[in-house]
Amino acid sequence: MKITKFFSKSKNSEFQELNKFVTKKFSYKPKDIQLFATAFTHKSYSNSRENVESNERLEYLGDTVIDLIVAQYLFEKFPEEDEGYLTKVKSKIVNRKMLASIGGEIGLVDHLRYRTGRSIKIETIEGNALEAIIGAMYLDSNFEKTKAVFEKCIIKRYINFTVVLEQEIDFKSQLLIWGQKNKFNISFEIIDDASKENNFIYTAIVIVNENKWGQGKGTSKKEAEQQASNETMTLLGLQ
Structure with a gap:
């Protein structure tokens, strides 16, 4: 296995390179660059190094x-x-596939620290890194600043609402197909019927095996x- 890394020179030059990347791609200048260095570090790398988070x-x-933004x-x-409706649209934006796609377009992989191997999926760690970068930005500034950056540099640049709203996502069908392929028994149970007491809202639960x-x-x-x-698909890591 080889180690893929962006830290190749002195620590100062490494941080400068990362600082330039974050500033260019997110229009945000980090105060604590170490936070962002951590955001670009996959566990496959940190597990092979001491004192690396x-x-x-x-x-x-x-x-x-x-999710809140x-x-x-x-x-x-x-x-x-x-x-x-809002929940349905949000689920099309805040999911692993969408975030991985955005992370790929930004070019996060060129700056990630990770250990290559069969179990490593680049698109997965790019999506996770994007979430980590937003987490780092939130700690480095505040919610309002992070929100402004995310809306300007992510939503407006990479999310086409015309396409998103035209997509029809049938989560139940996707889950049942996944269950059939993997020989899992999947069923649904209504645990709370609609009534005046609960504002005529049904509550359903998925049962897997x-x-x-x-x-x-x-x-x-x-x-x-x-x-x-x-x-359920989110909990199972299927999106």
Whole structure:
């Protein structure tokens, strides 16, 4: 195995190179460049080095920040649409496939530190690194600054809403196809019927081989099952 790395010269020049990349691609000048160095470090690299932290914690934080940014952006962009519509559109933007695609277009792989191997999927670590970068930016500044950067440099540059809104994502069908291929028994259960007490909202849960997974809500059983399927696919790492 070989080590892929962007740290090839002195530490100062390495940080300068990374600083230039982040400034150019995100229109953001880091205050604490070490945060961003960590954001570009995959666990396959950090596991082979002492005192080197992976980007997993920043990825976790960035995932939450991105989710909130996109939720607020869509809330303001589509003032007439209901919760189900907004959730559906958000799920098309905040998913591993979309983030990996954006990470690839930005060219994150050229600056990532990772250890090559059969189990490493470049598109996956690019998407994770993008989340980690947003997490680092949030810690380095604040939510409003990060939101402004994400909207300007990610949403407006890389997300075509015309295409996104035309896409029809049937999460339930995708999940059932995955189950058939892998010989998993997948079923759906409505655990809360629509009633006046719960604002006529159904709650569905996905059961995979007798184990409960994702849960979803909707004004119809179909919508609730779709949302539960979407959450299950996320939990299983399928999107």
